[in-house]
Amino acid sequence: MSQSINITNEDILHQVKLSCKIPEIVEQIITRKLIIAAAEEAGIKVEVEELQKAADQIRLVNKLDSADRTWQWLEKHSLSLDDFEEIAYLNLISGKLTNHLFADKVEPYFIENQLDYVGVVMYEVVLDDEDLALELFYAIKEGEMSFYDVAHKFIQDTELRRKGGYLGIVRRKDLKPEISAAVFSAKPPQVIKPIVTSKGIHLILVEELIQPDLNEKLRTNIIFNLFSHWLNQQIAQSETSK
Known part of the structure; x- marks a missing residue:
């Protein structure tokens, strides 16, 4: 009741x-x-x-x-x-x-912190094995396989795998310092040498560097x-x- x-x-x-x-x-x-x-x-x-x-x-x-x-x-x-x-x-x-x-x-503030707002269009595959990461890096560099092939084979997350590891536009301030330094020293389009962090070994394709623009959204x-x-x-x- x-x-x-x-x-x-x-x-x-x-x-x-x-x-x-x-x-x-x-x-x-x-x-x-x-x-x-x-x-x-x-x-x-x-x-x-x-x-x-x-x-x-x-x-x-x-x-x-x-x-x-x-x-x-x-x-x-x-x-x-x-x-x-x-x-x-x-x-x-x-x-x-x-x-x-x-x-x-x-x-x-924007002028003083302009570097923080530099962006990068990047793709990423995170691996557990550094030797494997290096092997894949050289295979891509030699043209034996594409970054997409690596992403499709080694990324576990379904949606990220479908996008080939595409992370979109990422700001410098949102990247770990060790990744940021390598990414923003790259000459796009370029696959950079694997980077070791606490999350694993990062294999990254830098597609484009984007200079910051103080548009309405950023303002x-x-x-x-x-x-x-x-x-x-x-x-x-x-x-x-x-």
């Missing part, structure tokens, strides 16, 4: 504790308060039209394309209209604060990283001052 279960606010808080989510939620609270305080200190204002656009964006992301769906979503998350407006406000004020603090710092990525770093510093300072 089914039975209705009454859930109180105390039940919810207790479950949060049992889920070990308290530190995460406390950090979110600190983050929210820090952003609001910093925005107020900077004199950042929010216009009604801007708030409406931010609310529309939330609806778009969550596919709330009707009043009924919006109310159902609010009810599901135990949110009021005021709560919904606060979410929109926080999203908007965070973006404005980010731009206020770091919009003029993106280009200097957004940099400004987000700068803001995240600043926010982490603020959180750390608030915790040490307790």
Whole structure:
């Protein structure tokens, strides 16, 4: 026989504790308060039209394309209209604060760290046997077999094997130093001598080196990283001052 279960606010808080989510939620609270305080200190204002656009964006992301769906979503998350407006406000004020603090710092940061954003189009096969890796390296170099042949035979992951070991465009900063040094010294297209790391022996085909371009995507990525770093510093300072 089914039975209705009454859930109180105390039940919810207790479950949060049992889920070990308290530190995460406390950090979110600190983050929210820090952003609001910093925005107020900077004199950042929010216009009604801007708030409406931010609310529309939330609806778009969550596919709330009707009043009924919006109310159902609010009810599901135990949110009021005021709560919904606060979410929109926080999203908007965070973006404005980010731009206020770091919009003029993106280009200097990019110039200073330009090498980190150099990219490489590369293919990789990771082996366990260094002697085998060297044997395959020389076989490819002598034209006895292709890199694709090696990838098709020795890569275990199905999708990666189908792509011939293709990793796409990889940034210098995302590579291990020992791999990065060899990769960015290559003259594409070139298979470089096997590199030993803690993950195994890497046989790599460097297809193309790509010089960095400060496009909109990279600009957004940099400004987000700068803001995240600043926010982490603020959180750390608030915790040490307790």
